[in-house]
Amino acid sequence: MSYGFVRLYRRDWTPEQVRRRVDSLAAAGMVLSHPRTGRITAISGAWETIGEQVEMDRDGLLAAMAGLGEKGFTFQYWMTDDEDADVICTLRQAGDGVVVEDYGLDGFGGPVYRKGQDTVIRRLLAEFRATGPATVGLVVDRWGPSQETDLDDIVTGGPTPVTITPELMVLRPEVAHRHPELRNLVPFGDFLARDTDGILALAPS
Numbered sequence: 423m424s425y426g427f428v429r430l431y432r433r434d435w436t437p438e439q440v441r442r443r444v445d446s447l448a449a450a451g452m453v454l455s456h457p458r459t460g461r462i463t464a465i466s467g468a469w470e471t472i473g474e475q476v477e478m479d480r481d482g483l484l485a486a487m488a489g490l491g492e493k494g495f496t497f498q499y500w501m502t503d504d505e506d507a508d509v510i511c512t513l514r515q516a517g518d519g520v521v522v523e524d525y526g527l528d529g530f531g532g533p534v535y536r537k538g539q540d541t542v543i544r545r546l547l548a549e550f551r552a553t554g555p556a557t558v559g560l561v562v563d564r565w566g567p568s569q570e571t572d573l574d575d576i577v578t579g580g581p582t583p584v585t586i587t588p589e590l591m592v593l594r595p596e597v598a599h600r601h602p603e604l605r606n607l608v609p610f611g612d613f614l615a616r617d618t619d620g621i622l623a624l625a626p627s
Contacts, residue, residue: 425566426527428524428546429562431522431558431560431577432520433519441484443549444484452509454500457505458505463475464486465498490514495514496511496513509542539564544626547622551626558577559577559578559592561592579597587616589619590622
């Protein structure tokens, strides 16, 4: 089973920024409401009900997204063109005012998994560009082995070395230059990227 993900690191996570993110993803085909049932669901983190869907209304979910506590908040996006495909999103704090948007890539099965992954990755690369000065970094790992590394520390400028390289790392130049183990970096806007899988080609021009 895959545990792939896209992680977008940013600052300035205000209620207005939350609404902008949700509305922008909805315009691109990732919505909070299930296309058939209309249900909006969070994923419980409580010990007694962990992993279960918890139905919420839009206002309640947006408030939970904006009011992150130490434990973070997990919920579901749905793909408008495939009602069986969901994207689990976990929001959490990484310290120093940085918020991590962690989007799962595991909601696509069978031989179409890569096409589904690419659909999500393409949309999140567009979000990365649209975030502007609040953007801190981006990581794409199709299968998840880099979860064993402290990616939060790396992306935010800490000393952790990159021992497992995900398919794509997009870092601020001053952060990227601290990691000589990252070779063949290419520019991506104001950032530098290590792209071993041609993922940047998915970014809208």
